[in-house]
Amino acid sequence: MTVSKTAEKSSEKPADAAKGRKDAGEPQAEALQLGELSEQLGYVLKRAQLKVFENFLRCMASLQLTPAQFSVLLLVEKNPGRNQTEIASTLGILRPNFVAMLDNLESRDLCARIRSTNDRRSHILVLTDKGKAVLARAKKLVASKHEARLNDLLGQANREALIEMLSKIANDF
Amino acid sequence: MTVSKTAEKSSEKPADAAKGRKDAGEPQAEALQLGELSEQLGYVLKRAQLKVFENFLRCMASLQLTPAQFSVLLLVEKNPGRNQTEIASTLGILRPNFVAMLDNLESRDLCARIRSTNDRRSHILVLTDKGKAVLARAKKLVASKHEARLNDLLGQANREALIEMLSKIANDF
DNA sequence: CGATATTTGATATGGTCCATAACAATTATC
DNA sequence: GATAATTGTTATGGACCATATCAAATATCG
Numbered sequence: 187m188t189v190s191k192t193a194e195k196s197s198e199k200p201a202d203a204a205k206g207r208k209d210a211g212e213p214q215a216e217a218l219q220l221g222e223l224s225e226q227l228g229y230v231l232k233r234a235q236l237k238v239f240e241n242f243l244r245c246m247a248s249l250q251l252t253p254a255q256f257s258v259l260l261l262v263e264k265n266p267g268r269n270q271t272e273i274a275s276t277l278g279i280l281r282p283n284f285v286a287m288l289d290n291l292e293s294r295d296l297c298a299r300i301r302s303t304n305d306r307r308s309h310i311l312v313l314t315d316k317g318k319a320v321l322a323r324a325k326k327l328v329a330s331k332h333e334a335r336l337n338d339l340l341g342q343a344n345r346e347a348l349i350e351m352l353s354k355i356a357n358d359f
Numbered sequence: 360m361t362v363s364k365t366a367e368k369s370s371e372k373p374a375d376a377a378k379g380r381k382d383a384g385e386p387q388a389e390a391l392q393l394g395e396l397s398e399q400l401g402y403v404l405k406r407a408q409l410k411v412f413e414n415f416l417r418c419m420a421s422l423q424l425t426p427a428q429f430s431v432l433l434l435v436e437k438n439p440g441r442n443q444t445e446i447a448s449t450l451g452i453l454r455p456n457f458v459a460m461l462d463n464l465e466s467r468d469l470c471a472r473i474r475s476t477n478d479r480r481s482h483i484l485v486l487t488d489k490g491k492a493v494l495a496r497a498k499k500l501v502a503s504k505h506e507a508r509l510n511d512l513l514g515q516a517n518r519e520a521l522i523e524m525l526s527k528i529a530n531d532f
Numbered sequence: 533c534g535a536t537a538t539t540t541g542a543t544a545t546g547g548t549c550c551a552t553a554a555c556a557a558t559t560a561t562c
Numbered sequence: 563g564a565t566a567a568t569t570g571t572t573a574t575g576g577a578c579c580a581t582a583t584c585a586a587a588t589a590t591c592g
Contacts, residue, residue: 218437219438223434227509227525228412229426230522232408233451234404234529238401253401257402260396263394264392264394276391285572305568305569306569339528352403442540455541455582481541
């Protein structure tokens with residue numbers, strides 16, 4: 187729907203246009219009514235997604251991994267020996283856009299392209315040792331800082347239910 | 360995380376790299392393992408969001424309303440007499456980016472900017488009659504095609520629980 | 533009052549992400 | 563062996579997001 191992206195110091199805190207005060211004395215125009223907006227699935231879904239990505243980036247600040255990069259590393263680790271097309275399309279990334287992404291990861295020595303001997307057109311993707319180490323650390327950060335936060339907020343059971351519902355939407359909607 | 364956006368004919372169906380066949384006879388490289396990815400909140404959240412927006416755009420094809428535009432109309436209707444800054448910031452839209460958006464809606468005669476007499480700097484936003492009519496039709500389409508679909512998929516109770524959890528994430532994460 | 537700061541809408545601009553077309557090299561198909 | 567299809571790549575354009583800056587109007591404060 188809307189809402190900013192980068193986080194850090196998002197100067198446009200949504201749903202909080204009139205400063206975050208606890209009802210100071212000043213006149214201060216009343217807050218706007220969200221109305222039906224707050225029950226619009228797309229609206230709340232987008233906002234939640236931005237918040238989650240924000241938090242993810244903060245958690246990963248030390249490793250400098252974006253959600254997309256993390257997903258690539260995870261998928262390559264789980265499916266070593268696959269080529270760019272396979273990894274990219276599984277993640278919904280278009281091949282042309284995957285090139286720069288891999289250039290980045292490869293320049294940081296996190297993964298490597300290897301010319302396949304079977305099909306000399308394709309590049310087999312593998313994690314480097316450094317890539318495996320970084321991914322391992324990333325997983326720990328995600329578990330301890332990211333998922334833990336969600337468990338605090340919703341509780342373990344609800345968190346699992348949420349992910350299941352989102353998966354259902356992602357797959358069957 | 361990744362995943363495409365526009366819908367229509369998204370040529371890169373995620374998590375389905377090897378065509379959507381029901382197990383044809385051909386050799387066909389085995390599907391990749393998603394592994395931990397399928398339980399990553401951010402991943403599934405982003406995918407669900409894209410699917411929902413996709414569906415929203417299809418439902419609104421006849422009215423040519425994007426989720427963002429719909430949210431603006433909803434908010435202006437609920438809060439008439441507010442200026443651009445207030446509407447934009449409530450939605451998390453940066454003022455500079457809100458200008459073109461309003462230009463669009465205004466050129467289609469869905470809403471109007473009115474110079475405020477109190478503060479001649481600001482533009483009061485109002486829905487035109489056509490804007491109200493379009494919004495009313497939009498709401499019906501959302502209810503009958505969009506939300507109904509979600510109810511079929513999750514059930515009324517789960518749908519409400521989902522939105523509540525997402526709101527919590529959007530607000531308190 | 534009058535100088536200065538702030539606010540509002542707007543423009544210009546750059547970055548990121550997403551999508552399409554086109555290409556060379558390689559492989560598959562007929 | 564000619565033609566078609568695939569792989570990685572480049573180039574390019576669009577959509578969205580963010581920052582700096584500006585003029586006009588208003589607020590603030592000496």
